[in-house]
Amino acid sequence: MSDIADRGRGGGRRRRPRGGLTGPMRKDRDYDMDTTPTRPIILAKHEDREMSSQMSRESRGSSSTSPASTSRHPEKPVTVLKSREEGQRPITSGVSLPSIPVSTLQGETPPQPTFLHRTIEGSNKLSGPQEMSRCLKLIDEHNQWCEQASETLLEQTDFLVVGVVGLQGSGKSTILSLLAGNTDTDPSRNYIFPAQTREVREECGHMTNGIDIHVTSQRVILLDSQPLLSASVLDQLIHNEKKIPPEYNFAENYAEIQSMQHVSFLLTVCNVVLVVQDWFTDMALLRFLLTAEMLKPSTPTHDTSSTSDDQPDFYPHVVFVQNKARREDFSVENFTAMQKTLANIFADSKLKIKGDVGILTGRQSFGLNPSHLKTNQNLFLLPQMDKQKDNSQDTLMSQLPEYRGYPSFQTLINSLRGQILSMPRDLHTHTTLSEKNWFHYAARIWDSIKKSQLIAEYNRLLF
Numbered sequence: 232m233s234d235i236a237d238r239g240r241g242g243g244r245r246r247r248p249r250g251g252l253t254g255p256m257r258k259d260r261d262y263d264m265d266t267t268p269t270r271p272i273i274l275a276k277h278e279d280r281e282m283s284s285q286m287s288r289e290s291r292g293s294s295s296t297s298p299a300s301t302s303r304h305p306e307k308p309v310t311v312l313k314s315r316e317e318g319q320r321p322i323t324s325g326v327s328l329p330s331i332p333v334s335t336l337q338g339e340t341p342p343q344p345t346f347l348h349r350t351i352e353g354s355n356k357l358s359g360p361q362e363m364s365r366c367l368k369l370i371d372e373h374n375q376w377c378e379q380a381s382e383t384l385l386e387q388t389d390f391l392v393v394g395v396v397g398l399q400g401s402g403k404s405t406i407l408s409l410l411a412g413n414t415d416t417d418p419s420r421n422y423i424f425p426a427q428t429r430e431v432r433e434e435c436g437h438m439t440n441g442i443d444i445h446v447t448s449q450r451v452i453l454l455d456s457q458p459l460l461s462a463s464v465l466d467q468l469i470h471n472e473k474k475i476p477p478e479y480n481f482a483e484n485y486a487e488i489q490s491m492q493h494v495s496f497l498l499t500v501c502n503v504v505l506v507v508q509d510w511f512t513d514m515a516l517l518r519f520l521l522t523a524e525m526l527k528p529s530t531p532t533h534d535t536s537s538t539s540d541d542q543p544d545f546y547p548h549v550v551f552v553q554n555k556a557r558r559e560d561f562s563v564e565n566f567t568a569m570q571k572t573l574a575n576i577f578a579d580s581k582l583k584i585k586g587d588v589g590i591l592t593g594r595q596s597f598g599l600n601p602s603h604l605k606t607n608q609n610l611f612l613l614p615q616m617d618k619q620k621d622n623s624q625d626t627l628m629s630q631l632p633e634y635r636g637y638p639s640f641q642t643l644i645n646s647l648r649g650q651i652l653s654m655p656r657d658l659h660t661h662t663t664l665s666e667k668n669w670f671h672y673a674a675r676i677w678d679s680i681k682k683s684q685l686i687a688e689y690n691r692l693l694f
Contacts, residue, residue: 363383363423365423366423366443366444366453367383368444369442369454370441370442370493371440374441374681376677376678380444380446381670383446384446384666384669385450385665385666386666387450388664388665389450390450390452391452391503391651391652391656392451392500392669393452393453393501393505393651394453394454394455394503394504395407395453395454395455395504395505396456396459396494396504397458397459397505397508398458398460398461398516399458399461399463400437401458401509401554402507403456404424404426404427405419406507406554407453408422408424408426409648410453410644410648411423411424411445411451415616415640424439424445424453435463437463437464439457440457442456442457449652450666451652452666452669454497454500457489457493459494459516459519460487460490460516464489465482468482468485468486469482478690479690484693487693488686488690491519491523491689492681492686494519495526495528495680496673496680498527498547499528499545499676499680500659500672500673502548502657503547503651504547504548504550505550506551507552508553509554509555510555511569511572512572517573520582521576521580524546525685526683526685528676528679528680528683529544530543530544531660531675531679545658545659546582546583547583547657548587548588548609549583549584549609550584550588550610550611550651551573551584551610551611552611552647553569553611555613555614555615556612556613558637560612561637566590566599566604569608569610570604570610573610583609584608584609585609587650587655588609588654589609590643590646591607611643611647612637612643614635614637614643616640659672660672
């Protein structure tokens with residue numbers, strides 16, 4: 232009977248524990264049943280429902296997991312996003328995320344920029360280059376072409392090119408700086424084109440080497456060249472031991488050919504060329520201009536149907552500026568003699584030296600006006616720059632304006648600037664050039680001048 236009682240319903244024999252269910256063994260079992268670990272309670276936010284439900288399923292599947300192992304389970308970082316309108320950066324914990332608008336996260340279309348915003352953002356792309364504060368080098372002292380000036384030019388066709396030539400110390404750089412925007416009251420160290428300092432003037436030196444370029448805000452391209460037929464340039468060639476090309480026999484020939492190349496270049500690429508003199512007149516300078524006109528390259532053409540003889544060559548407007556003029560130079564007799572001299576010398580020249588710029592056009596002086604003078608050569612007079620008065624003597628006469636017999640320097644330079652800026656802008660080629668196209672055209676002209684057979688033949692005729 233005992234064996235039958237020990238068998239279970241399935242027919243198997245059931246092992247009876249020792250001592251039954253009483254005694255110490257019963258107490259240990261009661262203790263183990265009372266200390267069974269309960270399910271961990273996880274507090275999570277509304278956004279982390281999936282995480283809390285997953286942890287609950289894991290806790291149900293393994294009832295023997297201890298609280299310590301549950302606490303070591305890695306938690307998902309909680310990210311709190313705020314809208315951009317609050318003006319604060321998003322607060323993140325655990326990892327750093329880029330600030331994204333809440334509307335974008337919710338699937339909304341971000342606001343598109345308005346027309347005003349697009350205009351402001353694109354203003355920097357549409358605006359032109361900044362205005363130049365100083366001049367740049369176009370042709371260096373070694374007669375090499377420089378490309379740095381191309382960054383200041385635009386793709387537009389409304390521009391004017393003004394060049395200047397003259398002897399050493401005649402005031403070329405000063406007049407060009409005044410045309411570029413400087414005033415006669417500015418110190419010479421602030422001029423756009425550096426003028427001669429006192430030390431350089433005492434050493435009989437020059438400031439400009441090669442050709443310098445400056446572009447104004449009115450899109451006027453100014454070109455300043457080194458002095459022509461200058462003993463200072465020749466002295467610099469000899470003392471600095473510069474390498475003279477083998478085709479030149481003497482340093483004097485090389486200095487003259489350099490000046491010839493510069494003048495021929497300016498007569499080809501400029502709309503207006505200023506010939507500055509500080510006394511009237513140097514016949515060697517005027518003959519040098521006629522020789523440069525003869526040796527200048529012809530205007531290149533891209534039209535294959537027409538020959539170069541059919542295309543007229545380009546000739547600029549030439550303006551003679553008599554700088555540092557005296558009181559007697561403003562008289563009708565002396566001014567008439569100056570104009571007759573220029574008319575006789577350039578009678579056979581194709582340079583445009585009539586009817587464009589002159590002191591008669593501005594009617595600045597009572598004596599020098601078209602009713603008294605019939606000739607119309609491009610001749611302009613500029614007196615000495617106004618200097619500060621000596622106020623050491625406190626008298627009534629020192630306070631009165633001094634009688635000059637001619638208009639002030641500021642009045643005349645303003646008239647010269649206005650007439651030059653209003654001159655006709657003739658085409659250099661048969662097609663209209665932009666500023667950048669003109670720069671490449673000038674580079675081609677300079678290369679052709681350096682390789683010119685006419686200038687090489689002229690060098691062989693020099694003694």
